[in-house]
Amino acid sequence: MRCRTVKTSELTRISGWEWADRSRRPYVRGDTAYVPVKDGYSSDTEIKERKRYSGPGYQMIGDIAVIHGSRPTESEISEIIGWKNPKGILLLKGFNSEKRIPDTEVLYGECSETCHREAGHIFFIDPSKVMFAMGNRDEKMRIETLVKNSGREERIADMFAGIGYFTIPAGKAGGMVHAMELNPDSYQFLNKNITANGLKNNITADLGDCRDLLRGTYDRVLMGHFDSVNMLKDLIPHIKRGSILHLHSIDSVGDRIREVLNNAGYECEIKEIKVKKYSPGRWHIVQDVTII
Known part of the structure; x- marks a missing residue:
């Protein structure tokens, strides 16, 4: 060329x-x-034109290439190196425990802390230690827009904050966010990302089980764990009529949400948003729940 x-x-x-x-x-x-x-x-x-990459799918988190599922061949690893020149290549096999600790293997180079930029936000992360929700990009942007356009200064709970996937966009949009995280490694990066994005005045972070950390009443609650519906009872004392919940699940759990809220004396309106395919025939869904 x-x-x-x-x-x-x-x-x-x-x-x-x-x-x-x-x-x-x-x-x-x-x-x-x-x-x-x-x-x-x-x-x-x-310069010699590069052959377009045709190997296994991967995601770039900062300067680290992350491969999900099956182990690539040595030639496929070489192809990724030639195409993206990453600092490291990491195989993500799955996640262990409620702390969502990744089960990983380094296939090439150094896979440690990196800086990932997404939609104007900064996320420091070590993908070998903590999860990064790449597939939720549109949902993060949707939450940011909802907070920005709400017409009020909202007090927001992020019950499963991780490194700040939803916390940072909600804080950037003007929300006053109470972020809770159980994993100490994720909590360390959460605080670093709050500082990196200049949001110390908007976000308060706590380490521990969110069921023990909830306090006061919230206008909006982010429930980004697939087991969120089983923690809804713990949230009841901290919501009011007009509160909005964003409850994540695999497949719809609308009937269970209504049952818990009705037993607590609340009615609700539920709107379901499909985030992405989870597996054949199953969906990652967010239920937007307005308490009435």
């Missing part, structure tokens, strides 16, 4: 370069960008 080399800081001017072939992406290495050149224009270098 015929290219011209420029400093990466100059790429913001690419729209004004008549010679630049903007149908192809520049290749960046360090402080140097290799910008493809249109036919009929001179170039100052030529």
